[in-house]
Amino acid sequence: ASVFAAVQMAPRDPILGLNEQFNADPNPAKVNLGVGVYFDDNGKLPVLACVAAAEKQLLEASKPKGYLPIDGIAAYDKAVQGLVFGAGSEVLQAGRVATVQALGGTGGLKVGADLLKKLNPAARVLISDPSWENHRALFTNAGFEVSTYPYYDAATRGIRFDAMLAALKAAPAGTIVVLHACCHNPTGCDLTPAQWTEVVAACQAAGLVPFLDMAYQGFGEGIAEDGAVIGQFVASGLQFLVSTSFSKSFSLYGERVGALSVVCADRDETTRVLSQLKIVIRTNYSNPPTFGAQLVATVLTTPALRAQWEEELAGMRLRIRAMRAALVEKLAAAGVPGDLSYITRQKGMFSYSGLSAEQMQRLRSEFGVYGVDSGRICVAALNSKNIDAVAKAIAQVS
Ligand code: PMP
Secondary structure, three states: OOOOOOOOOOOOOHHHHHHHHHHHOOOOOOEEOOOOOOOOOOOOOOOOHHHHHHHHHHHHHOOOOOOOOOOOOHHHHHHHHHHHHHOOOHHHHOOOEEEEEEEHHHHHHHHHHHHHHHHOOOOEEEEEEOOOHHHHHHHHHOOOEEEEEEOEEOOOOEEOHHHHHHHHHHOOOOOEEEEEOOOOOOOOOOOOHHHHHHHHHHHHHHOOEEEEEEOOOOOOOOHHHHHHHHHHHHHHOOOEEEEEEOOOOOOOHHHOEEEEEEEOOOHHHHHHHHHHHHHHHHOOOOOOOOHHHHHHHHHHHOHHHHHHHHHHHHHHHHHHHHHHHHHHHHHHHOOOOOOOOHHHHOOOOEEEOOOOHHHHHHHHHHHOEEOOOOOEEEHHHOOOOOHHHHHHHHHHHO
């Protein structure tokens, strides 16, 4: 018999499956609100002008393609640190942060998970209920037992904050708690700064290991505003991890540009942690790819390009906000009753619409509007051409 005869068919990724279904749909008016990707008002994946400029520079220089260091491009890692912790911040000056380039935000999470597994194999992982689909799978595959802490409250379309806090306080010391730094995926519901203060205190009191997933810095309120939560964790004196993704904020999805930062107690500990991160990377894929991180490092360290990036990122953020406001208006005009302000309160690319799986299926089959069965729609895929049809379709199934 074949070595692989007993291999079972794995379930399809639900969102990629949705994409295949979308591509096969002959409906000319179809709209894809499933995948978590930012599209411009023409429904196109943007190429940021700052990225195009950096790309031109790099192509003209036509650099040799040697191996990178295991932890990636030094200038890139430094630029990531500046963005996440604030350039020149005390924690960076004290040499307390180990940062490595990673294969997207997913890669940052996996390198961090592998490090944590070596340190404390019996630790449990808590993710939000609900969370990005891959959190559970990724930490489970890294060998952890994964459970959830309460998060979304369908009744109020808000956060079950008291229950969340109670769950964190009750978790055994050493528990790894995965937190969405901003723009919670899939709900769009973020904690307030005051709530974050309580979460930080709970993590501290219970001796938890916070792992902040920052996949959307700049898509919520702004680069600094979205990063402020990191400052709160630093101020607490806790050790913690942060994964960074530039997939969305630079529209560099396929280049796989991300990072992992580990905040340690002191410089010596940081050096030791970095050496272990390098082992994790070395034994998985040896060293990261060059191109995407070069683009990001070039943009972040060239003042004119950096300013351009901040402007373009603000443009994406504001376009999403405008789509949220327009959706509220158009849903109300189409006769959807009730308070729709939750749509504009939500942050980032996603909205939990509150629609049932059955309603989401009707949206697909009757109107060619594709969202996730959980009711999650990608607001960043709405545009001035498709929003009327989407609002009408939602009104029809509501
Ligand atoms: N974390 C969250 C919450 C995400 O939504 C995503 C992207 N969908 C990621 C991590 C992974 O990002 P990347 O594509 O850079 O691996």
